[in-house]
Amino acid sequence: MPWQQLVMEIGPGESEALEAALLEAGAVAVTLEDGADQPLFEPPPGATPLWDRLRLTALLPLESDPLRVLLDLAAQCHPLPLPPHRLEWLDDQAWERAWLKDFKPMRFGQRLWVVPSAHQPPDPSAVNLRLDPGLAFGTGTHPTTALCLTWLDGAELAGLRVIDYGCGSGILGVAAGLLGAASIEAVDIDPQALTATRENARRNDLLGRVHVSAPETLAEAADVLLANILAGPLQELAPRFRDLLKPGGWLVMAGLLARHVAPLQAAYGDWITLSAVGEREGWVCLAGRRLRD
Secondary structure (H helix, E strand, C coil): CCEEEEEEEECHHHHHHHHHHHHHCCCCEEEEEECCCCCCCCCCCCCCCCCCCEEEEEEECCCCCHHHHHHHHHHHHCCCCCCCEEEEEECHHHHHHHHHHHCCCEEECCCEEEECCCCCCCCCCCEEEECCCCCCCCCCCCHHHHHHHHHHHCCCCCCCEEEEECCCCCHHHHHHHHCCCCEEEEECCCHHHHHHHHHHHHHCCCCCCEEEECHHHCCCCEEEEEEECCHHHHHHCHHHHHHHEEEEEEEEEEEEEHHHHHHHHHHHCCCECCEEEEEECCEEEEEEEECCC
16 A cells, blocks of 8 residues: 655754644654754764754655645644645555664663564563564654653563553553563554554564553553553543553653643643653653552
8 A cells, every 4th residue: 555755854943843743643654864964973961963954754644635734734834834845655565665674673771672573682681572663653763652661661560460552563562561561451543553563462472461452442450551642632531541540550651742741740630740751852751650549
């Protein structure tokens, strides 16, 4: 199946808002590349520099209306004009090959690696999660996924029940399983995400512990609830998440920008105190333990 690819030439100050708007408009993936052949040398600790000119590429499903996407973006950019852009067709097979070419092993925290099938684990003694890019969101390359994986690496998960809410590729739930979680409920409204999660659980020998289903099937509360989705749904799901998290359990949320932190803390404030535990490229990860009843 072919895909639509929206390519925009932007400055670094435009990247956060446009990336968030494109994901909300239905983009499957958004990537940023050097738009002016400008090398970035080793930055100081904690710095996340961007190039002076960026090429933003958004992958859109075939059924997406690109005119509607552009109109939404133009409204967000107003009164400034929409950045230079073009729409391209992208063959599905070529897209997967391009991802695999650039997808390298990545480490998160001290012990967790995400390793594509074309590579050998850099550290065979580490916790190695085998995963290739697919049609569902979640490879570790996006800051929100990286923030959640880093939190999981530092958590004590042995014997715990985990919910991966909006599982995408299943990367967070599978990582939790490899790090010792006893049971993982991975849920998503996208059938392709459920298929991808089952495959990634199988690839990592976790089919017995990773259970895949739709969100409405969840009934039992968990010790850890992971939700790497968008800020709007996160705010709406506050009452549901309260029901799905045990007293004393951890809630970890990503998919939000710095400007969303205060509204989300307020939405959840009557039953949990959420604090920022990491920030990358303007994206924030919030975590907190539910107050005991």
